[in-house]
Amino acid sequence: MANPVLAALSSAVAFSYGILVMFYYWSLTVRSGIYFRKSTAAFRSELATARDRFWNLSKQSNSLYHRFLTLHDGFKFHYVTNVAPDDSRGATASKPLVILIHGFPDSWGIWRKVLDSTALRESCSLVAVDMPGYGGSDILKKYSATEVLDKFTEFIVALRERYGFDDPNNEKPREKVIIVAHDWGAVISNRLAAEAPQLADRFILTNGPLIGLVTSNIKSHDSSAVKMLKIFLHSPLRSRSMLGKALYTLRPVLRQVLLSGYIFALQLPLPFIRIQGTSGDFAWLRMVHLLANGTVDDYTVKDATESMATSLGPSAAECATETFDHETYPKGIIKQQFSEKFINMVSYYRHGTSVGRWNKSIETITALHSLGGGDDLGRRSSRAGVFDDGPKGALRAKATVVWALNDHALDQRLNLDGIGDYLVHNSQVISLPRSGHFTPIERESGVALQKIVEWAVAGEKEDVNSVVQAVYPGASVTLRT
Numbered sequence: 001m002a003n004p005v006l007a008a009l010s011s012a013v014a015f016s017y018g019i020l021v022m023f024y025y026w027s028l029t030v031r032s033g034i035y036f037r038k039s040t041a042a043f044r045s046e047l048a049t050a051r052d053r054f055w056n057l058s059k060q061s062n063s064l065y066h067r068f069l070t071l072h073d074g075f076k077f078h079y080v081t082n083v084a085p086d087d088s089r090g091a092t093a094s095k096p097l098v099i100l101i102h103g104f105p106d107s108w109g110i111w112r113k114v115l116d117s118t119a120l121r122e123s124c125s126l127v128a129v130d131m132p133g134y135g136g137s138d139i140l141k142k143y144s145a146t147e148v149l150d151k152f153t154e155f156i157v158a159l160r161e162r163y164g165f166d167d168p169n170n171e172k173p174r175e176k177v178i179i180v181a182h183d184w185g186a187v188i189s190n191r192l193a194a195e196a197p198q199l200a201d202r203f204i205l206t207n208g209p210l211i212g213l214v215t216s217n218i219k220s221h222d223s224s225a226v227k228m229l230k231i232f233l234h235s236p237l238r239s240r241s242m243l244g245k246a247l248y249t250l251r252p253v254l255r256q257v258l259l260s261g262y263i264f265a266l267q268l269p270l271p272f273i274r275i276q277g278t279s280g281d282f283a284w285l286r287m288v289h290l291l292a293n294g295t296v297d298d299y300t301v302k303d304a305t306e307s308m309a310t311s312l313g314p315s316a317a318e319c320a321t322e323t324f325d326h327e328t329y330p331k332g333i334i335k336q337q338f339s340e341k342f343i344n345m346v347s348y349y350r351h352g353t354s355v356g357r358w359n360k361s362i363e364t365i366t367a368l369h370s371l372g373g374g375d376d377l378g379r380r381s382s383r384a385g386v387f388d389d390g391p392k393g394a395l396r397a398k399a400t401v402v403w404a405l406n407d408h409a410l411d412q413r414l415n416l417d418g419i420g421d422y423l424v425h426n427s428q429v430i431s432l433p434r435s436g437h438f439t440p441i442e443r444e445s446g447v448a449l450q451k452i453v454e455w456a457v458a459g460e461k462e463d464v465n466s467v468v469q470a471v472y473p474g475a476s477v478t479l480r481t
Helices: 004-031 041-055 089-094 106-117 118-123 145-162 185-193 209-234 240-259 261-265 272-293 301-312 340-349 360-371 412-416 443-459 464-470
Strands: 067-071 076-080 098-101 125-128 179-183 202-206 399-404 428-432 476-480
Touching: 004 261, 004 272, 041 399, 067 125, 067 360, 076 106, 089 240, 098 106, 098 145, 098 185, 106 125, 106 179, 106 301, 118 443, 145 179, 179 185, 179 443, 185 202, 185 209, 202 443, 209 240, 209 412, 209 443, 240 464, 272 301, 272 340, 272 399, 301 340, 301 443, 399 412, 428 443, 428 464, 443 464, 464 476
Parallel strands: 098 125, 098 179, 179 202, 202 399, 399 428
Antiparallel strands: 067 076, 076 125, 428 476
16 A cells, blocks of 8 residues: 555655646746737638638548548547548558547647658548547547547547458458557557557557556666665765766656656646646647747748647637538537647546556457457457567557657657567667657658658558658668567
8 A cells, every 4th residue: 555645745746846847838938939929910810721721621621531430439530531422442442541640739630741642642541530639539538548549449440441441342452551640649559559459550650659668668777776876875985986877877767757847747737737728829839839840940820820720629610510421520529618628638648548557348359359350369458468478568560660869758768778679570660860759740750751651551662761761861770670
C-alpha cells in the first residue's frame, strides 16, 4: 500500500511543477507578443475561410470527401478520403488503404502535405481520421486505453470492410493496409502494432514515443545512477567521480522531465486547463503552431490560419452543413465550446491512455481473431497473444519509425536506444537530422514523410534510404531489422 504522506508530497510537487510550467509558457507568449496580439479583420476572415475549407461537409476539401463511420454504439468517427462516394468496394480493394492518424493538438488537417501527393491519390485509398474528441469526431466520457483502443480497432475493422479489404468473395489478392501516425496518433498506433498487429501490414510511425521502450530506458538510467550514487556516498572522497557520472547518466531522464513539463501543466484542475487552451485568443495554440512550422521566416498568414483551423475544428457555420448522404457532425460537438474540446484533447494525457491496461471487449477479440485468420489467440489484456516474444510493448507488425532528431518534446536517447529489440523483421528506423517534432507539417520532413508513404504503397521495391535521401539530403536509415 502506498505511503499516504509520500503520495501527498508527490502530488504537491507535480502540482507545483505544473503551475510553474503553465506560467513559463504564459511568459513565453507574453514576451513574444503573441498573448496580447489581437487578431486583425483580415486574419479572422482568412481563418473563417480556412475552417470552411477544412470542415464544410458539403464541399470537397482539396478534392477530398468528408465521410463518417458510425460504430455499433453510435459513436461517430469523422474522416476525409480521396475515395469518391460512388466508388465500388471492389475498386477500392484493388488499391492499398492508407489510414493517417494525427496527434495533439491537431486533426486530420495536419496531413495536408501528404494528402497533396498526386502519386498517393492515384495509387491508394487515403483516409485521414480525427481521433475521438478532436476535429469532427465524437467525444468520449473517458479516454481510457480500453475506450480509445477498442474504438480505433472497431473503426479500422469497419473501414477495411467498407472498402472491401476483407470480402471473402473478392478473388483478387488483397492489397496492403498501411497505418501512418504522428505524436499521439503514433502512441495509439504503437499499441495497436503491439497488441492488435492484424489491423495493418505496415505501421509508419513518426515522433511518437514507444512507451515500453522509454520506460525501460528510464529504469535503466535510474538504476545505473543509483548504483553510482551509492558508491559515492559510501566513500565520497575516494569516489568523487561517481557523482558526476551519476548526474551524467541521469541527463536524458532529467532532460525529458523538462521537455515534458507541459504534461504536468495539463494535469492541473480543469479551470487551469480551460485558461491554457483559450486565454490570449488561443495564445498557447498559436505559439505551438508557430513552432510546429519549423521556421518563422516563411510562416505566412495562410500557414497560421490553416494550422489554427485544424485545431479549432468546425465552427457553428460548418456544423450546420451535411455530407452528400446527409450525414452531420455528432450532436456532442455541434454546440461545444473550444474550452471543452480542449479538455477532451488533453484527456489522453490525463486518463492514462498510453500506459493503461487494454481490456479488450469480446467484440474486439472476435474481430481481431477474424482478421488474423483464426491463428491469433486473443486475450482480454494488454498482452495481445499467448506466445508473445520480446520485451513488454514490443511491436508485432512491420514498422517504419521516422524520427526527427531536433524534437524538442522527446529525448532522442530515451526514445531510440535499444529500439531494435522492439521491432520485428523488415522494420526500419529513419533519422531526419534537421527536423523537429511536427514532421507532417514541416516543409522538409513533410516531403520526406510523403515519399516514405509512397514507397510503402508502391510495394517497398526500392531502397527506402535512397527514396528519402533524394528529397532530404542527410536523412538516413540508421537501423534495419
